[in-house]
Amino acid sequence: MLQAWVIVLASLAYLGILFAIAWYADRRADTGRSLIANPVVYALSLGVYCTTWTYYGSVGRAAANGIGFLPIYLGPTLLFALAGFILHKMIRVAKANRITSIADFVASRYGKSQLLGGLVTVIAVVGVIPYIALQLKAVSNSFAILTSYPQIIMPATAGAVPILQDSALYVAMILAVFTILFGTRHLDATERHEGMVAAIAVESVVKLIAFLAVGVFVVWGMHDGIGDIFARAAAAPEVARRLATADSPAAYGTWGTLVFLSLFAALLLPRQFQIAVVENVDVSHLRRAVWMFPLYLFLINLFVLPVALAGLLHFPAGTVDADTFVLTLPMAHQHEALALFVYIGGLSAATGMVIVETIALSTMVCNDLVMPLLLRLPMLGLAARADLSGLLLEIRRWAIAIILGLGYLYFRVAGEAYALVSIGLISFAAVAQFAPVVIGGLFWKGGTRDGALAGLAGGFALWTYTLLLPSFAKSGWLPDGFIAHGLFGIELLRPQHLFGLSGLDEITHCLVWSLLVNLGAYIGVSLQRVPNVREARQATLFVGGAEAAASPNWRGSAGVTDLLPLAGRFLGRERAEEAFSRHAQQRGLRSIQELPADARLVSFAETLLAGAIGSASARAMVASVVTEEPLGLDEVMNILDEASQVRAYTRELEQKSLELTRATTDLREANARLRELDRMKDDFISSVTHELRTPLTSIRAFSEMLHEDPRIDLPQRTRFLGIIVSEAVRLSRLINQILDLAKLESGRAEWTVAAVDVGEVIREAVESLTVLFAEKRVALELDVMEQGLTVVADRDRLMQVMVNLLSNALKFVPTDSGRVKVGAGATANEVRVSVTDNGPGIQAEDQEVIFDKFRQGSATTDVLTDKPQGTGLGLPISRQIIEYFNGRLWVESTPGAGARFVFTLPRQAGDNEPVPQGDARLQGAGLGEGAHNKLSRGVA
Amino acid sequence: MIRSRLTAQRLAFLFLLGCFFFNYPLLSVFNRGGDFFGMPPLYAWLMGSWLALIAQMAWVVERKGD
Numbered sequence A: 001m002l003q004a005w006v007i008v009l010a011s012l013a014y015l016g017i018l019f020a021i022a023w024y025a026d027r028r029a030d031t032g033r034s035l036i037a038n039p040v041v042y043a044l045s046l047g048v049y050c051t052t053w054t055y056y057g058s059v060g061r062a063a064a065n066g067i068g069f070l071p072i073y074l075g076p077t078l079l080f081a082l083a084g085f086i087l088h089k090m091i092r093v094a095k096a097n098r099i100t101s102i103a104d105f106v107a108s109r110y111g112k113s114q115l116l117g118g119l120v121t122v123i124a125v126v127g128v129i130p131y132i133a134l135q136l137k138a139v140s141n142s143f144a145i146l147t148s149y150p151q152i153i154m155p156a157t158a159g160a161v162p163i164l165q166d167s168a169l170y171v172a173m174i175l176a177v178f179t180i181l182f183g184t185r186h187l188d189a190t191e192r193h194e195g196m197v198a199a200i201a202v203e204s205v206v207k208l209i210a211f212l213a214v215g216v217f218v219v220w221g222m223h224d225g226i227g228d229i230f231a232r233a234a235a236a237p238e239v240a241r242r243l244a245t246a247d248s249p250a251a252y253g254t255w256g257t258l259v260f261l262s263l264f265a266a267l268l269l270p271r272q273f274q275i276a277v278v279e280n281v282d283v284s285h286l287r288r289a290v291w292m293f294p295l296y297l298f299l300i301n302l303f304v305l306p307v308a309l310a311g312l313l314h315f316p317a318g319t320v321d322a323d324t325f326v327l328t329l330p331m332a333h334q335h336e337a338l339a340l341f342v343y344i345g346g347l348s349a350a351t352g353m354v355i356v357e358t359i360a361l362s363t364m365v366c367n368d369l370v371m372p373l374l375l376r377l378p379m380l381g382l383a384a385r386a387d388l389s390g391l392l393l394e395i396r397r398w399a400i401a402i403i404l405g406l407g408y409l410y411f412r413v414a415g416e417a418y419a420l421v422s423i424g425l426i427s428f429a430a431v432a433q434f435a436p437v438v439i440g441g442l443f444w445k446g447g448t449r450d451g452a453l454a455g456l457a458g459g460f461a462l463w464t465y466t467l468l469l470p471s472f473a474k475s476g477w478l479p480d481g482f483i484a485h486g487l488f489g490i491e492l493l494r495p496q497h498l499f500g501l502s503g504l505d506e507i508t509h510c511l512v513w514s515l516l517v518n519l520g521a522y523i524g525v526s527l528q529r530v531p532n533v534r535e536a537r538q539a540t541l542f543v544g545g546a547e548a549a550a551s552p553n554w555r556g557s558a559g560v561t562d563l564l565p566l567a568g569r570f571l572g573r574e575r576a577e578e579a580f581s582r583h584a585q586q587r588g589l590r591s592i593q594e595l596p597a598d599a600r601l602v603s604f605a606e607t608l609l610a611g612a613i614g615s616a617s618a619r620a621m622v623a624s625v626v627t628e629e630p631l632g633l634d635e636v637m638n639i640l641d642e643a644s645q646v647r648a649y650t651r652e653l654e655q656k657s658l659e660l661t662r663a664t665t666d667l668r669e670a671n672a673r674l675r676e677l678d679r680m681k682d683d684f685i686s687s688v689t690h691e692l693r694t695p696l697t698s699i700r701a702f703s704e705m706l707h708e709d710p711r712i713d714l715p716q717r718t719r720f721l722g723i724i725v726s727e728a729v730r731l732s733r734l735i736n737q738i739l740d741l742a743k744l745e746s747g748r749a750e751w752t753v754a755a756v757d758v759g760e761v762i763r764e765a766v767e768s769l770t771v772l773f774a775e776k777r778v779a780l781e782l783d784v785m786e787q788g789l790t791v792v793a794d795r796d797r798l799m800q801v802m803v804n805l806l807s808n809a810l811k812f813v814p815t816d817s818g819r820v821k822v823g824a825g826a827t828a829n830e831v832r833v834s835v836t837d838n839g840p841g842i843q844a845e846d847q848e849v850i851f852d853k854f855r856q857g858s859a860t861t862d863v864l865t866d867k868p869q870g871t872g873l874g875l876p877i878s879r880q881i882i883e884y885f886n887g888r889l890w891v892e893s894t895p896g897a898g899a900r901f902v903f904t905l906p907r908q909a910g911d912n913e914p915v916p917q918g919d920a921r922l923q924g925a926g927l928g929e930g931a932h933n934k935l936s937r938g939v940a
Numbered sequence B: 001m002i003r004s005r006l007t008a009q010r011l012a013f014l015f016l017l018g019c020f021f022f023n024y025p026l027l028s029v030f031n032r033g034g035d036f037f038g039m040p041p042l043y044a045w046l047m048g049s050w051l052a053l054i055a056q057m058a059w060v061v062e063r064k065g066d
Helices: A006-029 A039-049 A058-070 A071-081 A088-095 A101-107 A114-147 A166-183 A192-223 A226-235 A237-243 A249-268 A268-277 A284-299 A304-314 A322-331 A336-377 A390-416 A420-432 A433-441 A449-474 A480-485 A495-500 A506-526 A534-548 A560-571 A571-588 A599-613 A615-626 A629-706 A714-746 A760-778 A795-812 A872-883 B006-019 B026-030 B043-063
Strands: A755-759 A779-785 A788-794 A819-826 A830-838 A888-892 A897-905
Touching: A006 A114, A006 A192, A006 A336, A039 A192, A039 A268, A039 A284, A039 A495, A058 A071, A058 A088, A058 A237, A058 A249, A058 B043, A071 A249, A071 A755, A071 A788, A071 B006, A071 B043, A088 A101, A088 A268, A088 A433, A101 A268, A101 A336, A101 A433, A101 A449, A101 A629, A114 A226, A114 A249, A114 A322, A114 A336, A114 A420, A166 A192, A166 A390, A166 A534, A192 A226, A192 A249, A192 A284, A192 A304, A192 A322, A192 A433, A226 A304, A226 A830, A237 A322, A249 A268, A249 A420, A249 A433, A249 A506, A268 A336, A284 A629, A284 A788, A284 B043, A304 A322, A336 B006, A390 A433, A390 B026, A420 A449, A420 A506, A433 A449, A433 A506, A433 A534, A433 A560, A433 A795, A449 A495, A449 A506, A449 A615, A449 A872, A480 A495, A495 A506, A506 A629, A534 A560, A560 A571, A560 A615, A571 A599, A571 A714, A571 A788, A571 B043, A599 A714, A615 A760, A755 A760, A760 A779, A760 A819, A788 A795, A795 A819, A795 A872, A795 B026, A872 A888, A872 A897, B006 B043, B026 B043
Parallel strands: A779 A819
Antiparallel strands: A755 A788, A819 A830, A830 A897, A888 A897
């Protein structure tokens, strides 16, 4: 039943099921019901550590040197015992900083150095590609062996087959497609792949069950338990010899080396970092993984030695590759289904490793190698492009294809040169170079970018020279003379006995030298200078961890390059710089740039900002610098922008409140004025009432006299009637004036607007008052232009104004010596009329008051009665009339030297030809004598 | 997880214990002939102490009341 097509179909069906699981998990993740948010899934997905190297290779290694396979799994167990110190911290730091790969982690730790990220990526790619080649080899070999069933034939050496018949090529292609489907279906900002993790967890279960099935079959199906196998092995000298572990210092040294090497590998291999750190949903899942993942490792290794021994016992020495015992033992006993299941288990181990590893590597290649380069090429204009996600996915797909292509190439060329285990250890040694910068970076603040670069470069160079190049030489790619005789024939430079160091296996030898140089350069170069601001800030984030930011007594540090712009954003650039340089001066530094990134600077900035945006916002903002992350900072900035908006609103409110206060003051003043006006109205009413009563009283008195005494003679009667008539006239006039004012005030006055010759109005007014002037013997002088005095106004109202002004003047000039002069002229656009008298004048403070309604200047007060003469309505009415026609009315006066009332009116358009001032003068007509008519008093 | 520093320290203690269990010189004590329930003593020791270590790690992180 194990024809090739059955195997191919089973493989594709299995991969299809995995993809369905991944698709389902992705869909669940999209709806917020994550399938992998589960500590057991997390622990199982960590099983990606066990590749075909474990699945097939452990048995091979056990067959070669007994228990020697075990350190590779004891190391990760010890790592998880340190989870509380290393992994826990790493996950939290990675989450807080949105770390997407180990390259990102290292680059971010040392000041976000792109150079460092690129170097880590190169080391990871170079170091891991042989490991990928190993998986391809394992799948293609197991496929070849299975298809040869029922015979057991070791596959031909890779490279001996034409490339198109090489199943490894197709395996590589299928895996590339599969990985692209898994890893780059969409772009996730956090670089998490829930579907992939779910599939990996399932694969872990499949490969464990498959391996346990083989173990159970071998131990209890083929033998009578473990004791039986060991007894048989002990009985076979050839097998027993292999089983014995060398009891020598070198062997123990190798053992110890492997324990610690695998400890680091379980943390630093790109796929391990991806699963353990990047894909971690919740840091609390680590708790379960602490024992569950070691337990998984324990179970998958439980039957390794028995299977290896059984294989050695079953197959004649040298006929079957020990790496294939897991598959060939069931085949040898015609257990087809089990063999197929074992093959599927191996496929699980290979695909799991390849998928996660290439996804992790492609993320690194894309983010830390290709994109930084592309963004630096100005001709592509990528930096300006808003959406790069499509390009990113494209780059990642190509990266996956190229990485697998390189893996295949390595497999093709390296061929059978090396046992599986050796290839795996070369990768382990490569990623072990990350240990100083990663673990040092988590616990030591002094590491700098230069130190990390020097350490990594030195370690990588020594790894290449002592491990990679010899492996190339052993594969026949390089002349192997330099291994035996050293570079340029210098004995001391023999790659595997560098500087004469011998007695160690090649892995230990490589690690001793590379880690020595790595660690030495990392620490030595780092100590050359103080970490710069950026490095110091990142150091605080990584070493202090989340605790530093979460602690209530926050003591992190941040640099001036971050604090200053932040402060400037709220304080204004100049003000912030001023404050910072003052702070620098206080600390005895010359410039802002010299300010160290320490807690003192931070608390200074916090205090500074607290003054501007409140302490809570300031704290949040300063904390945002310490927990700095490219996006998070912007987010916090947005929040703080809102805070500053709130501040703007507050300012607005303050302004509003100020306006309200002002309005209140205005209102209070207005109220006071209203009260004043109210009082004045009362005064006026009493004044008007008085004025009304005076004529009424005399009318009534004379009427009663006439009514009660019929014997009054005619002349007397006529005189009385004359008084009654004139008092009635005065009364009606008074009432008319009050009504007039009311009309004007309410805007209900009727106006007859027409072109009016002001000169004519003046003459007419003077004419009507001639008698009164003559009675008081007041000289009236006219200085009125003949022409060009046309305005647009109501003729009667204008007359009213003139009569008012004239009778006003008449009222205040002394009898006999009084003089009143009326002048009228024109400027370019207005007509100007003045009435000048030689009366007592008006005090400066009264000059505006007299135009208020019901108010009269103190000079108008009658000395004898202490009561204002007139109603006090004439001038207000006149001003209302003049202003209605867009003119002005005012008074100019020096107390004691008379007063001059002036009004102006706009000239009628077209009536603008300059006219020489006319000299027509109208002398005050007659200076006759006459009784002082009370009527004259009323016109004021 | 590993919220309490005590848990972290207990695990770290197990780490040190594991380092001792899985390395020279303790290994040399078991690296000899003979058998232990049918198994080579070294194999029995490593598998046994490994499982014991895992059990202790499980007990440390899963215990309640810390």
